Amino acid sequence: MPNKFERTLVILKPDAIHRGITGEILDRFEQKGIKPVGMKMVKLSDLILDKHYAQHRGKHFFEPTKKYMKMLPVVLVVLEGLDIVKVVRTMCGPTDGRNAPPGTIRGDYSAGISRNIIHSSEDGEAADREIKLYFKSTEIFGYDKLDADFYYDVERGE
Ligand code: ATP
Ligand code: MG
Secondary structure, eight states, rough: OOOEEEEEEEEEEEHHHHHHHHHHHHHHHHTTEEEEEEEEOOOHHHHHHHHHOOOOOOOOHHHHHHHHHHOEEEEEEEEEEEEEHHHHHHOOOSSSSSOOBBBBHHHOOSSSSSSSSSEEEESSHHHHHHHHHHHHHHOOOOOOTGGGGTSTTTTTOO
């Protein structure tokens, strides 16, 4: 069965905004042939962060992480591609920047687990939930690239 085009959510966190590297990070995805289909800047609230990080409620890093995520606005991006959830998680690297290999976004830009530059959805279910949490359907745009067949074998989904 051919692979399917999927969507995932990334959040360029306040440290990425402050350091002025949002363009560089987006460029990595675009260089890889990954398509942005939704993008906006927002200031996150406790209300939305409680939903976003519900699985971490009660953990020692829950409140500090919420505080960090409210330091500045963030940039929310919906990305589309084959196996995109896994591909983007791999490009971001492990949670702790000090353990993340060079070449990954966290490996190249993050000096610690509490300031790790980027969020990406952990699986397809989380991606669907998170995209719905932050985007209205009218804020996401499907479009074709004329040269799509030079990024993927579109017909075979490979
Ligand atoms: P994200 O969900 O942001 O993509 P992740 O899936 O790699 O990151 P999670 O386990 O979901 O990691 O943790 C969510 C966020 O909480 C992390 O990105 C980080 O900002 C923070 N965090 C996680 N573990 C710790 C920790 N031990 N100490 C401090 N902060 C942490
Ligand atoms: Mg996570």
